[in-house]
Amino acid sequence: GQNIDQPTEMTATEGAIVQINCTYQTSGFNGLFWYQQHAGEAPTFLSYNVLDGLEEKGRFSSFLSRSKGYSYLLLKELQMKDSASYLCAPLDSNYQLIWGAGTKLIIKP
């Protein structure tokens, strides 16, 4: 079956760094996407990995290991506005995104 595993909730301090891990099992693989979703709002696209390695995009970076079925999202210099849920979503062999429940990130001053 298809499965996404992320921590349900994480807490971090403003200005710090946090890493959100994601492991996945899918039928086929065509990339791994990260989305951010603030409470009461729609998800917005953050990053995309199709090959192994690190993709950096400003304060956010995403890493992929296809052989391990593993990805992480790294957030640096945390700001209060980064409090949100972060959704890991692999793209399967049918080019459909498989969504987990997401990780709720709480930033404390």
Place this chain on the structure above:
Amino acid sequence: NAGVTQTPKFRVLKTGQSMTLLCAQDMNHEYMYWYRQDPGMGLRLIHYSVGEGTTAKGEVPDGYNVSRLKKQNFLLGLESAAPSQTSVYFCASSPGGETTGELFFGEGSRLTVL
């Protein structure tokens, strides 16, 4: 820049009533999707379309119908609403091809079925 627009944003229905949610996108995207999101759960795909005039079932299609008569519009219908359909509904679009996984979402439609 409108992007993806959903109407209505909020609706309360009684069990057995029908309604249609409208999604419109102005980005000339080929692919469009309807998802529902319930507390503590991931997004679940209801129906999707890979082009004008085409539709396909997703993970949870029962009780819903869709139509895509024009490329920019994707309609989601509830034939006979049930309390289990109380949810937040998101429409999304993507260009397709290599960027299939990069979805642009509407603001959501919050539906309550009493």
